[in-house]
Amino acid sequence: MAYKSMVKKVKITTIIRTAGEKIEGDVHCLPNMRLLDLMNSDTDKFLPVSNAAVYDEESGKLLYQVPFMAVNKSHVIVISETGQSAEDEF
Numbered sequence: 001m002a003y004k005s006m007v008k009k010v011k012i013t014t015i016i017r018t019a020g021e022k023i024e025g026d027v028h029c030l031p032n033m034r035l036l037d038l039m040n041s042d043t044d045k046f047l048p049v050s051n052a053a054v055y056d057e058e059s060g061k062l063l064y065q066v067p068f069m070a071v072n073k074s075h076v077i078v079i080s081e082t083g084q085s086a087e088d089e090f
Contacts, residue, residue: 013083016049017057018075024082025052025069035081039073046070047079 009028012035016023027049029038038047052069055062 011050012081014049015078015080015082016047016071016076017078018071019077020057021063022055022057022060023049023052023069023071024055025049035079039076039079045073047073047076 008031010031010033011026011028014025014027014035016025027035027038027047029035038044047070049069049071050067052067053062053065054069
């Protein structure tokens with residue numbers, strides 16, 4: 001039997017803007033961590049986003065939806081919280 005530890009995380013609904021796209025999705029971080037702390041962390045170069053919907057910035061057209069994507073933090077121009085935070089267990 002494998003050991004599986006559960007880590008509580010907070011789900012933050014966000015909008016992320018890159019050079020040509022708008023990404024709407026959920027970012028997960030530790031309960032005592034803010035979205036700004038996650039962005040400023042040097043340990044990870046990518047931002048994990050679940051339930052992601054990617055839109056063309058100019059037309060607003062939905063390009064695609066994926067259950068998970070990793071966004072390179074160096075490509076993020078603007079990130080903002082848009083909804084309620086909820087605790088999840090992973």
